[in-house]
Amino acid sequence: MKLSIVIPCLNEEVTIKRAVQTAYLSAKQLLKNNFEIIVADNGSTDGSLQKLSKIKHIRLIHVLVKGYGAALHFGILSAKYPYALFADADLSYDFSETGKFLPKIDKNFDLILGSRIQGNIEKGAMPFLHRFLGTPVLTFLIRLIYGIKTTDCNSGMRAVKRSFYRQLHMKNSGMEWA
Ligand SMILES: Nc1nc2c(ncn2[C@@H]2O[C@H](COP(=O)(O)OP(=O)(O)O)[C@@H](O)[C@H]2O)c(=O)[nH]1
Ligand SMILES: [Mg+2]
Incomplete structure (x- = not known):
């Protein structure tokens, strides 16, 4: 199984490093090298970009369209693996729960919703x-x-099959995207 993890980021200098680290450690343990981490920055003006420039193992994309939905939309479209799992950069969700999504991905569901x-x-x-x-x-x-x-x-922690996502033709750029 191969997985892209997408983290939307807007001014998260305090938490972005830990969010990425947690995602990385969890994915590494579960998937060996079969994953990527994409951070979709949405025009951060704090120290997020500086922090991100020092983090290895991520692909940073700059999303010019504003909004949570836009950040995730372009993050998911730029992912290279069949499934994209996403959650916020502010540590409000725990990437060490990534493993709970894998059995459902294995079953080929279109969309997998986390549940708090x-x-x-x-x-x-x-x-x-x-x-x-x-x-x-x-x-x-x-x-x-x-x-x-x-x-x-x-819940802001979800996984989506990318072939399914493309069929949705999503156009919302804000929180309503969710
Ligand atoms: N609110 C908001 N969040 C964004 C945007 N672009 C990226 N994000 C990221 O999306 C995630 C969710 O945002 P947040 O404001 O915490 O949403 P909330 O937890 O639902 O209130 C965070 O990781 C943000 O850094 C944006 O334009 N607006
Ligand atoms: Mg939040």
Whole structure:
């Protein structure tokens, strides 16, 4: 199995190094050399780019279109392996959980959604209203309307089959991309 890990980055000088390191160590253990890490920088103006220039084992791309969706879109399109796994650069998701996605990738699913509900949510990590109102209600509606069996429609850690992603013709550049 071969995997591209895509990390969107906008002004994450404090966390970007650890995010990349965690992703690298996890992927190395699971996949040997069969992975790549792409950081899709979205015009960072803090020290992120300086930090990134010192990190080995990554491919840095500069996404000129602003927005979370655009950063991931161009990151995923520039990936070279059949699946792209992505999560934020601010350590709000734990790349050492990458292994949990692999059995599903093995089964050839189009889209694999992480779930904070089935996993672990650290104290204070999710605002009260998001955790107990917004995400559950939206998740319920998505399950009802689209029949997608997600338990967490807003998780930012996901994997997508790239051939499937290309068929979606995504055009959203902001958070609505998710
Ligand atoms: N908000 C935002 N995040 C971006 C953008 N481009 C890249 N990112 C990265 O996307 C990830 C998610 O952003 P964040 O603001 O933490 O989203 P939230 O956790 O859903 O509130 C982080 O790694 C950001 O650095 C952008 O234009 N806007
Ligand atoms: Mg965040």
